[in-house]
Amino acid sequence: MVLLAILIRFLIIPFFYHPDIKSQHYHFQFLSKGVLNIYQFISTNKKNLGYSDTFNYLPLTYYTFGSFQALINPFLGSDFNLWLNDWGETKNNNPNINFYMLILKLPYLILDISIAYLLLKIYKQIDLFYLWLFNPISIYLIYILGNFDILPTFLIILSYYYLKKNKLSLSYLSIGIAIALKVYPIIFLPFLFFYKKEYFFKHLKYIWISFLPLVLTIIPFVFQNSFLNSFLGSGLTQKILEYKVYNIPLFPVIYTLILLQYIFSKSKYKFEIATTLCFLFFISLLNFHPQWIIWFFPFVLFIYTKSKLSKKIFYILFFLLSFLYIFLINDNYLFWGHLVAIDPIFADITSPYKLIKFKLNQNPDTIRLLIHQLMLFLSVLGFISYAKRK
């Protein structure tokens, strides 16, 4: 079955594209050219760069994927660098784009299959293992969106695995590396810390490890404006705070409630329930980017396998609404644009957003708002349901 899962992935990987993979690797290429401070380099050379956007990720991401690119570069040929640096009319026209997709996404395949095995080790549930391997959502999130969020996701699950094994130093180190790659895993940190209330002081002894990789990797940059401007411009913090009621940002309040419920919960699956609830509210309150779903998805999938039919329908409905919301974002690269590796003209096809706006004369933003409100309603129902069960 694993071979079949790998075959399916090999059939998908080369033929689906999202421009993020190109823009990220555009920045990563500078490491092999000797650029150690990517933030300063972009700030200084902005006018001469084909792609002038800032590098919005943390230094460890740059060093990790920059090293990977340097390692695989000999297999990709000189044409690869031409493609990376082409941001003009022909940016999607390279005939070798399918091969680049295959090579650049190979680490994701290793991480994806490793996650399946980690889930099997943690939960010892073969149906979850198969569900991870054959569900279309993770395939879409990992290989069609092609973002590197799968690496921090893998590290979060690894961290949870070590937590279950009572290896706290390794657990905090794993999540620490994840945080140093992308800040979002910090959402999971309090759930690790309060996993067993009786081990509070033991956790207190080790939690500093989770900040070590981040601190060590950002120290050289932290006082530089180029780093602060690039990193703070990434938008996650603003998005977390953007949905307000009476000027109070709602997500932090709900997150605190979920955490309090988690601390006092006696459920065997409290970690999975808490992360699933976080996911439901995160997605239904924030103007989310689809790749963010993968952060929580392994735990949501576990809860799905443990749910009764009615709850399963609830999750299927929630995901259907989430994807409807994604496809109505005014970005053709989240719909037809995924197929530009097949034919670059797909980038110019009318997106669902424009189809609704110009052909049906409806406001797609209003429809998205309605979908989001419906998702929020479902999230509240989910929260009440799990709160009742303690």
Added chain:
Amino acid sequence: MPKENNFLLLLLGQVFYFISIFVFIPSLILKERPGIQKIDYQNSLPLDYSHSYSQSFTTDRDNINSFSILFKNPNLISKDKVLLELKDGNQQTLTQLSITGTAIGDPDWIRFKFNPLDTKKGDILYINVSSDSPGNLLYIVGDHKNKSINFKTTYKADSLKKSFESTINYQLKKLNSMNIYYFYAYTSLILLVNIYLYKYHGNKKS
């Protein structure tokens, strides 16, 4: 079900998948394809009434349905009118269009779209651009010496058959221009996984 049947189904599924993503889906979705274009001129040429431009080109597909011209409207102040004509080799007008400066940015590719015309691959066509206002402040991007301008064209298949033809032609052209070793590497990879699947499946059965 015998293992051969299962494996055959899997193989058929893969063939169907490849035909779908390379032929069926593009043919059904992509009716319009880009054709001949000239995009590398940098000079701004005046568009007042004493200057008109005629750009000839040989069509590389049937049924032209749009052309685009690169304009400049410095400081976005011009509201002047520009007249455009598409003519055939006998200087017969195929379509006439106009635009005012209010709809032109700086710089701005303006696309003029019309119903697919009954033109054939290899026809010589002319794009004529002119203005009747003396103080027209708009510019067109091109080359003064050759009296040539930047332009793009698109063509729309008027039947499903033509759409399939142009999709297959595009995919074959892409295959010819890609690094053939990459193609071999990927094909070998898929074959290898299939062979392992077949072997594993056989072992499991026995």
